[in-house]
Amino acid sequence: MDYATLLQLLDSTLRLATPLLLACLAGLYSERSGVFDIGLEGKMLVAAMCAGAVAFYSGSAWVGALAGIGGSLIFALIHGVTSITFRGNQLIAGVALNFLASGLTVLTAQALFGQGGRTPPLTGAARFGELTLPFAEALRPVPVIGPLYAEVISGHSVLVYMAFAIVALTWFVLYRTRYGLRLRAVGENPAAVDTAGVSVVGLSAVRLLPGAGDAAGHCGRDRAGEGAGVLHRGPALHPDRHRAGRLHRQGDPAPRGRRALCEGTLTLRRKSSFSSADIPRGVRGVRNPPLLRPARGDPMSDAETLVRLIRARSGDAPVALGLILGSGLGHLAHAVDGVAIPYADLPGFPHVGVSGHNPNLHIGRLEGVRVAVFGAREHYYESGNPRAMLLPLQVLKALGAESLILTNAAGSMRPDVPPGSVMLLSDHINFSGLNPLIGEKTDARFVPMTDAHDPALREALKAAATSEGIDLPEGVYCWYSGPSFETPAEIRMLKLLGGDAVGMSTVPEVILARFLGLRVAAISTITNMAAGMSDERISHEHTKTMAPLGAAKLERILREFLRSRH
Amino acid sequence: MGWGGRPPFILEGRLMDRLPRWADVALVPFVSLTLAAIISALVIVAIGQDPWEAITVMVKGSVMNAYGWGYTLYYATSFIFTGLAVTVAFHAGLFNIGGEGQAQLGGLGVALTLLFIPWPHWTIALVAASLGAALFGAAWAAIPAYLQAKRGSHIVITTIMFNYIAASLMIFMLVDVLRPPGKMDPATANFPPATHLPSFNEIPGLNAIFTSGVPANVTFFIALAMAVVVWLLLWRTRLGYQIRAFGKSEPAARYAGINPTKIIMIAMLISGGLAGLMAINNVMGEAERLLGNSASGAGFIGIAVALMGRNHPIGVVLAALLFGFLFQGGAELGLWTKIPIELRTVVQGLVILFTGALDMMVRMLLVRIFALFRTSRLEAA
Numbered sequence: 001m002d003y004a005t006l007l008q009l010l011d012s013t014l015r016l017a018t019p020l021l022l023a024c025l026a027g028l029y030s031e032r033s034g035v036f037d038i039g040l041e042g043k044m045l046v047a048a049m050c051a052g053a054v055a056f057y058s059g060s061a062w063v064g065a066l067a068g069i070g071g072s073l074i075f076a077l078i079h080g081v082t083s084i085t086f087r088g089n090q091l092i093a094g095v096a097l098n099f100l101a102s103g104l105t106v107l108t109a110q111a112l113f114g115q116g117g118r119t120p121p122l123t124g125a126a127r128f129g130e131l132t133l134p135f136a137e138a139l140r141p142v143p144v145i146g147p148l149y150a151e152v153i154s155g156h157s158v159l160v161y162m163a164f165a166i167v168a169l170t171w172f173v174l175y176r177t178r179y180g181l182r183l184r185a186v187g188e189n190p191a192a193v194d195t196a197g198v199s200v201v202g203l204s205a206v207r208l209l210p211g212a213g214d215a216a217g218h219c220g221r222d223r224a225g226e227g228a229g230v231l232h233r234g235p236a237l238h239p240d241r242h243r244a245g246r247l248h249r250q251g252d253p254a255p256r257g258r259r260a261l262c263e264g265t266l267t268l269r270r271k272s273s274f275s276s277a278d279i280p281r282g283v284r285g286v287r288n289p290p291l292l293r294p295a296r297g298d299p300m301s302d303a304e305t306l307v308r309l310i311r312a313r314s315g316d317a318p319v320a321l322g323l324i325l326g327s328g329l330g331h332l333a334h335a336v337d338g339v340a341i342p343y344a345d346l347p348g349f350p351h352v353g354v355s356g357h358n359p360n361l362h363i364g365r366l367e368g369v370r371v372a373v374f375g376a377r378e379h380y381y382e383s384g385n386p387r388a389m390l391l392p393l394q395v396l397k398a399l400g401a402e403s404l405i406l407t408n409a410a411g412s413m414r415p416d417v418p419p420g421s422v423m424l425l426s427d428h429i430n431f432s433g434l435n436p437l438i439g440e441k442t443d444a445r446f447v448p449m450t451d452a453h454d455p456a457l458r459e460a461l462k463a464a465a466t467s468e469g470i471d472l473p474e475g476v477y478c479w480y481s482g483p484s485f486e487t488p489a490e491i492r493m494l495k496l497l498g499g500d501a502v503g504m505s506t507v508p509e510v511i512l513a514r515f516l517g518l519r520v521a522a523i524s525t526i527t528n529m530a531a532g533m534s535d536e537r538i539s540h541e542h543t544k545t546m547a548p549l550g551a552a553k554l555e556r557i558l559r560e561f562l563r564s565r566h
Numbered sequence: 567m568g569w570g571g572r573p574p575f576i577l578e579g580r581l582m583d584r585l586p587r588w589a590d591v592a593l594v595p596f597v598s599l600t601l602a603a604i605i606s607a608l609v610i611v612a613i614g615q616d617p618w619e620a621i622t623v624m625v626k627g628s629v630m631n632a633y634g635w636g637y638t639l640y641y642a643t644s645f646i647f648t649g650l651a652v653t654v655a656f657h658a659g660l661f662n663i664g665g666e667g668q669a670q671l672g673g674l675g676v677a678l679t680l681l682f683i684p685w686p687h688w689t690i691a692l693v694a695a696s697l698g699a700a701l702f703g704a705a706w707a708a709i710p711a712y713l714q715a716k717r718g719s720h721i722v723i724t725t726i727m728f729n730y731i732a733a734s735l736m737i738f739m740l741v742d743v744l745r746p747p748g749k750m751d752p753a754t755a756n757f758p759p760a761t762h763l764p765s766f767n768e769i770p771g772l773n774a775i776f777t778s779g780v781p782a783n784v785t786f787f788i789a790l791a792m793a794v795v796v797w798l799l800l801w802r803t804r805l806g807y808q809i810r811a812f813g814k815s816e817p818a819a820r821y822a823g824i825n826p827t828k829i830i831m832i833a834m835l836i837s838g839g840l841a842g843l844m845a846i847n848n849v850m851g852e853a854e855r856l857l858g859n860s861a862s863g864a865g866f867i868g869i870a871v872a873l874m875g876r877n878h879p880i881g882v883v884l885a886a887l888l889f890g891f892l893f894q895g896g897a898e899l900g901l902w903t904k905i906p907i908e909l910r911t912v913v914q915g916l917v918i919l920f921t922g923a924l925d926m927m928v929r930m931l932l933v934r935i936f937a938l939f940r941t942s943r944l945e946a947a
Contacts, residue, residue: 038726088922088924090923092873096916096922106906463633463780
């Protein structure tokens, strides 16, 4: 390791140690006063959320920092009232506050910003910038010490310096003030202090406030200030993840302890290529939508206008679920008890030309669940636009749907999944190299795709298949742009890459749905073996004749799935 | 149950014994739950959603049909095990917060038992896997127990630390040791089909009710049996008496000749074993292979379940059902409404706060109300 690397290492050590240091100081105050504060975690989370949100609204890092302290003080107050005034068990109260914080922060951030339980990225004055200490540049040429001063000591955010100053301050408070003496005395022997006429209850309360509250608050605002300041949920896959200060959150209390050491463990998790294993099932990568943005141009009203137009015909009740039907599945659309609106009546909706498709939007009840069924989709190969389905999906989202089920016809690359069977997509490979999100302007375009195919929906679909007695294997779907079919060599390659089925749709819709925050699952009906897998000649005509076999199975699965949700 | 002629309260701190037993057992938890529900409803209103819709979706999706019950009971099964684990330790005055890690290790025990020995039938496999799960869970609790008994290390801290160690150990085991060659998924291979535990929809009789595939399986009955066993142990055996005596007062127990080291070790081993047993439900009964983060928070929820259930097996079973409902209902919320799934974490937090920590507040409130009734009755007489 050369000197420069060592300096870099020390530099990030200082930065990453700061939140830990502040949390430790909070723990120190409570330990010294005889309280084991297990709720530090929750206080830090609340502080992070308050700091991030208020810094965003106010545009000031300092106001955000104060809000962070305020938020954690409120939690400290609840903790204090519970365990002191009402003599509740402080450990239990701490556990409860941790649960509360890990849920409330996501709920609040989601309600305020609608970005999947995260606070928005902070820019400019809403973040604490780097402080360059005096003479840092002037001293840089001095051997050994110069770079150390310029690289390691200088150039941190003000919070890093404050954290170290607080260490000294804490020593002074504890050992050189009357308050410190009393605080330590309460911790060591509450009965003696009580006898001496000092209010144990009062002191303990006072200790909870500056101790846990303040330092935990510092930690939270540190998150807000130093890095991009995003309270972030979901897998640690963000391209910007190497920045310090993004508090990666997960949705469930299970790994919440790990979050305590926010930066420390974040580093660990980065190194593990299996980060998704840490994340509880059912919440992996579930993000909510960025602002609805129209497909083309800037008529912000596109989706809204369409929704008004649609609601005028279908009624105002929100739909629970969207369904996009692939080749040969049009029948299910006609089973919807409600209205059918031709795509032609919906400006901006795709002009679908493929034979065998049913270009209508059906809204109504299917097996008791209010659904929106898209009878047809526009494929990339039709006009070279991978974003073709963005507007329909925005409309679906605006109609109130939270989940989306996609269906398609695909060619199988697995001998054990013959034509006429159905396959649940466990994942996909975007073999086209295209992406519908290219051109999106905000960071929301970095959509995590771990568990893009929602585990909970998949479980429900599998359960539906089981109870219908239909075999529903899972597999990986490869998106091939089309419109020509694949060559046998390409199929051999896709097989080697881990694909199970190949088709010309669905993947862009999965990406768009995840971008919009819809939960999504997809099922393929296998209409043929992929090229070279058998001697059948592949043609569209063939697809159209084989599709009904799998389609009948798929319809039963979807109906049972909806019934079970009713 | 009379008032014994004493004034309704002397000191606020001694209010505990001033409530009739029925109020203590039923009314206090009920009021606590109501308070938690009211605040949850306020939270839902605050995020701009409809609490009535939320409760309708939760109830519909978890207890209004067999399918929902299949999930609710599945979650409840896990929570009964972890709740009992916390209960046993609690009676010995120990706060076992490490149920999560012990349950994960239990999963490892199940996986090792089932993967490497060809069991002829699921019944035999179930016995073996239960032993494996309990053994691994107990082993994981043994070290913190020993440190507490011999070195006085705070059991809360050590068990929390052991949760982290367990998590890392499991990642290592799944990624580097047990992952079948050629697979990318950090999970073991599937267990042999012979070890498949019957789900409710496969049990004759029950399958008339549970017509579609549900995760609830025979483990549910084992959980109920364990609740009975724990009750017998704590209130009908000499060991149980020793555990409770030690938990009530260590000096008194020591004076009575009870060996603290022995009691701490035994109580924690039983506790860890119970937490480990949870793995039969989720690892053997549901996933049928060992996945990462297999306990998915049930170890922590066990704390809430035990508190809510007043550390009594009957209470634990009832509280586990409630939390099973919250868990399944919360998942339904996330699936079918705009309310994020995290609401269930908030509700859990509130339930723990009110039933576990703000107990005294509710009691004080109730005692005031009872006193009010009493005074008015006296005046009327």
